[in-house]
Amino acid sequence: MRLTLQKERESWRMSDLDDFHLHLLRQVAEDASVADEAAHKRLFPPPIRAAQNDDDDEFLEDWKDFVADELEQQFAGDVGTVLADLDNVRQHRGIKEGQEPRHLLEIPLDHARAWFSALNQARLMLDQKFNLHPGGENEFRLFVTEEESGGIDVKDRLAVYMRYEFYAAIQEWLVQRAMKLP
Template sequence: MMTVGPTLDGGLKLVPEEEQDWDVLLKIAGDAQGDLPQKLAGLMDEDSMWEDIVMPELATEFSSQRSYVSGVVEKARKAEEDEVIIRRDDAEQWYGALNQARLALEEKYGFGPRELRDADEISDEDMRSAYFRDEFYVTIQSLLMQYVLTD
């Protein structure tokens, strides 16, 4: 079981206790691979020229969030550190990467609103695994909102 809690300097600390916990953290960037910029551009009309102008900027921004999070986790793992710290200044990057992961998982598996979900109804192994990763990601997001992304 992974322990997550606020730090004294306004960040969040993730303490993986098992190999599986590190696996979940390392999967954030992979889960976040999706076509979010394209999907958002699809909401706009042709006059907006979204695909030419905005979409590339969003793609760069979202890619940067994924790279940052995977870099922090991989570095901590390689150094055999006991914890991963989400500093206050980096919380937006983490939130964004987690959000991308959840948006991509939702698009792939269609879990639907959280209040209507039932894990017992999911028999497919991949989907079940993705479901619990999504639950973990949203828990981190909620803690970021509660303790770190406060104005």
């Protein structure tokens, strides 16, 4: 399972992708989806905790109308950019009989922020849905109650956490390499 990330002049690329990598990347849209009110609050928290007076009520309504709705549209666009880029994957090199195919994904450099955003949203929503870091802890906990885990078993919880960390590794590379100013 080898994956190579490289920055070019006008693009960045993922090469040596196998089918499993592509499967993980194609799950970004589902993982980033905002499924319920708690997830929505996690992704789009209001700037103040609660309204104290009529001015605060008006401010929170403006926040929702002008900021939160725009952020939601931007995040949806970022996920759309990732999905559109994934449509451009191509076979990386010739395959000998019995070898697993390898793929290449070349992405415009100006899509790096959209990828970072979509991967971040996916990670936040995975953590929200499956409570990967219970109680706001920094450490992943594999063994939690069924209620805390979002109803998945230990094996599936580990698979979800693997996706979470896969997305984090790509985000780290994007920050260090692709989004770095020249």
